[in-house]
Amino acid sequence: MKGGGVEVGVAAKDSTQRNGVNRGVSILDFILRLLGFIATLGSAIAMATTNESLPFFTRFIRFRAEYDDLPTFTFFVIANAIVSGYLILSLPFSIIHIVRSKAQKTRILLIFFDSAMLGLLTAGASAAAAIVYLAHKGNRKANWFAICQQFNSFCERISGSLIGSFIGVVLFILIILSSGVALSRR
């Protein structure tokens, strides 16, 4: 708060106004991070706990679908877990930004990690979405059949777990935007 005190002396009212706007942006940032944490954690848990056994088993195979039958879903769970872990770890920084609204270096650090995490989360979500689409529709040309015809509730569950991830993606774009606004208004 020392550096802040010196600058307040120079242009008190203007600075106070700017601080107020910055504080508002920082609080918004905090809320967005918290929502993102909940969305990605929910997504990871929903996917990781998915499995379905069909009520019949023929010959020597028991039909059972789990999320880790497809490596893409494993990646999805890991990506969501990493991002939600990152978001909970970034909350203290967000609190620092609320208290010290002139902080710059930590904001730039966060903007870098935020965009990297946006990349990771989008990668996980859209790769999983591509596979979910395939599971629903199959592909005639490649001779890949729609497994959703057998595993109904499994497919509904994995489709649903994508939602949290895509909400997380939108939240990250808003977080990066709010960081940009805060940086321009110090």
Next chain:
Amino acid sequence: MKGGGVEVGVAAKDSTQRNGVNRGVSILDFILRLLGFIATLGSAIAMATTNESLPFFTRFIRFRAEYDDLPTFTFFVIANAIVSGYLILSLPFSIIHIVRSKAQKTRILLIFFDSAMLGLLTAGASAAAAIVYLAHKGNRKANWFAICQQFNSFCERISGSLIGSFIGVVLFILIILSSGVALSRR
């Protein structure tokens, strides 16, 4: 340049230094956007021109693989085309930032669109990567066979076209970072 002139009068040397750094960052931003444009355009073209006919045809089917047999690859091409179009359209803004290094609003606008485009590009690239992985390895549990055993050069081509997209993703993260640095240093 009017507003800039007023501020130069207040703290001439400091401002000039800052302008210098900002100009450097803006030039870097321009170069990154140009590289990103080349990478994503190359990626889109490489994928869109991919097709392979097998040298034999049995019964009544001619074996032929094209990129738009799989909707994910169509999305990949569209996403890359949109992003490369956006990057070429954002170059004038980047030039404005080199000339007027105090510009803020356009930077915030760009930071928002940049992160949205990062999301779109990552989505396209990783969805395509998930399908390419499946084409290479197949999935025993879901009864999806590796089509790459038949379509060799097709698979090599689609794998290669992913590279440009992922380079584009990394470039976007650097572009967002450089925007953050420029905003903090006005």
